[in-house]
Amino acid sequence: MDRRKFIRKSSLITGGIFASSPLFPFIKSSSKTKSDFSGKVIIVGAGSAGLYAGFLLKSKGIDYEILEASDSIGGRLQKLDGFADFPLDLGAQWLHGKKSILGDLIKRSKTKITKDKSDTVYWYKNKIVNSLPLNFADYVNDLDILPDISYQKIGKRNDFSEDYKYIIEALAGDYGADASELSVKWTAKEEEDWSSGNSDFKFKETFFDLINIHFAEKVIDKVKFDTVVNKIDYQKEKIILKDNKNTEYLADKVIITVPITILQAGDIEFTPTFQKSKIRAFNKIGMGPGMKVFLKFKKEFYHENIIGGTVCAAYANEKIGKVGKDNVLMAFIMGEQAEHLSSLKNDEAVTLALVRELDEMYDGKASRYLIDSHVQDWTRSPFIKGAYSFSKVGIGNSRKTAAAPINDKIYFAGEAMNLSGHHQTVHGALESGARAVSHILKK
Numbered sequence: 156m157d158r159r160k161f162i163r164k165s166s167l168i169t170g171g172i173f174a175s176s177p178l179f180p181f182i183k184s185s186s187k188t189k190s191d192f193s194g195k196v197i198i199v200g201a202g203s204a205g206l207y208a209g210f211l212l213k214s215k216g217i218d219y220e221i222l223e224a225s226d227s228i229g230g231r232l233q234k235l236d237g238f239a240d241f242p243l244d245l246g247a248q249w250l251h252g253k254k255s256i257l258g259d260l261i262k263r264s265k266t267k268i269t270k271d272k273s274d275t276v277y278w279y280k281n282k283i284v285n286s287l288p289l290n291f292a293d294y295v296n297d298l299d300i301l302p303d304i305s306y307q308k309i310g311k312r313n314d315f316s317e318d319y320k321y322i323i324e325a326l327a328g329d330y331g332a333d334a335s336e337l338s339v340k341w342t343a344k345e346e347e348d349w350s351s352g353n354s355d356f357k358f359k360e361t362f363f364d365l366i367n368i369h370f371a372e373k374v375i376d377k378v379k380f381d382t383v384v385n386k387i388d389y390q391k392e393k394i395i396l397k398d399n400k401n402t403e404y405l406a407d408k409v410i411i412t413v414p415i416t417i418l419q420a421g422d423i424e425f426t427p428t429f430q431k432s433k434i435r436a437f438n439k440i441g442m443g444p445g446m447k448v449f450l451k452f453k454k455e456f457y458h459e460n461i462i463g464g465t466v467c468a469a470y471a472n473e474k475i476g477k478v479g480k481d482n483v484l485m486a487f488i489m490g491e492q493a494e495h496l497s498s499l500k501n502d503e504a505v506t507l508a509l510v511r512e513l514d515e516m517y518d519g520k521a522s523r524y525l526i527d528s529h530v531q532d533w534t535r536s537p538f539i540k541g542a543y544s545f546s547k548v549g550i551g552n553s554r555k556t557a558a559a560p561i562n563d564k565i566y567f568a569g570e571a572m573n574l575s576g577h578h579q580t581v582h583g584a585l586e587s588g589a590r591a592v593s594h595i596l597k598k
């Protein structure tokens with residue numbers, strides 16, 4: 156599945172920015188020379204952004220510690236072993252383009268990646284079809300003026316009939332959004348900034364293993380688990396952090412990498428409180444519900460990608476790019492559909508809803524061949540609370556305001572704080588971690 160092919164204006168893609176960018180001086184350098192900064196950095200969150208920031212600080216000989224609320228590293232990168240005869244990604248699974256920090260790391264380590272060339276069919280007017288009469292994404296691409304209205308609204312305004320509702324939902328779901336919230340204008344603007352390349356890649360290992368090998372295992376000794384940071388006081392010279400057990404930690408600089416939902420919920424109390432403009436900016440960034448459900452079948456009766464389901468707008472064959480024989484179809488559920496499934500009583504009810512839909516598409520084969528299922532509901536995960544950030548109608552420059560450091564003490568990283576159009580991605584999270592470290596070392 157080429158996640159980003161929908162509305163990208165390919166003429167605007169100019170290649171990787173990293174080789175020449177002053178923000179990423181570490182990437183090509185194996186130098187261990189120390190910076191002038193000699194204080195202690197505390198990183199809040201051990202997802203990709205936090206782990207990578209730690210790795211960069213370590214390479215510069217800086218004292219750092221990573222405080223992580225859950226009992227594992229990885230954040231939105233987690234894996235599921237034992238369900239199938241190949242490992243599954245509970246969160247991120249595609250490398251979106253190779254021209255990035257991550258692409259460079261992969262290239263240097265010679266990790267094998269496979270281009271995802273899978274085919275797509277559509278569930279349209281209660282039938283599986285190979286193509287659609289109209290292409291909504293092309294329609295949006297060809298607009299001269301991109302209004303700051305939602306995908307849903309633009310569809311309605313321009314006579315994309317009800318039959319397109321879930322096709323449009325699938326497109327918005329790719330962006331982790333509900334079509335009623337995703338901005339046509341700002342999503343296109345951010346797509347223009349995208350510079351990592353157009354193809355999607357998979358690896359036979361999981362994404363979790365990949366970051367583990369490349370940098371996470373090198374900093375894991377500095378991660379303190381089950382440590383929910385809930386207070387940060389940055390009034391005095393030393394910053395004081397407090398966790399759920401009331402333990403205090405002192406730092407000279409803090410890098411916050413928690414998902415934007417955690418900042419929106421006010422789960423961390425800052426003293427002094429942030430200016431209203433900062434809080435407004437946090438709230439203008441979208442991050443909605445998201446879920447992945449893995450369905451294991453005796454037979455592979457389904458297509459590689461199925462778009463447009465009313466229960467789940469996007470299904471993908473998990474076997475692509477993996478080594479194994481088991482047949483696993485993944486339901487990728489975002490926005491309102493994820494909210495609905497999340498509200499069902501239990502995982503069996505979620506599986507049943509999906510199997511019923513697939514039965515309709517494939518003549519009862521889903522229930523005939525179902526062996527097992529696994530539900531990963533990211534919305535219910537207490538330290539994530541959703542899928543990934545997207546550009547809500549009205550977002551404007553909010554990411555920039557949200558990501559601005561405070562008093563040269565508090566720095567913001569994490570995918571939602573990426574300002575190069577690479578939010579929502581693992582490599583975007585890494586870039587944001589690198590930016591925070593770069594800012595600290597320049598002080």
Ligand SMILES: Cc1cc2nc3c(=O)[nH]c(=O)nc-3n(C[C@H](O)[C@H](O)[C@H](O)COP(=O)(O)OP(=O)(O)OC[C@H]3O[C@@H](n4cnc5c(N)ncnc54)[C@H](O)[C@@H]3O)c2cc1C
Binds near residue numbers: 417
């Ligand atoms: C279903 C799904 C599919 C995806 N698919 C892809 C894909 O194919 N390709 C891709 O590139 N990206 C994908 N993504 C996005 C990608 O996973 C994220 O962009 C990236 O992993 C985010 O990393 P992060 O470090 O910013 O945040 P996170 O990974 O969320 O890390 C934040 C960490 O902060 C911790 N935390 C939260 N609150 C506190 C607190 N109070 N105190 C201490 N710690 C705290 C959390 O436990 C977590 O470990 C997907 C995401 C999801 C959910």
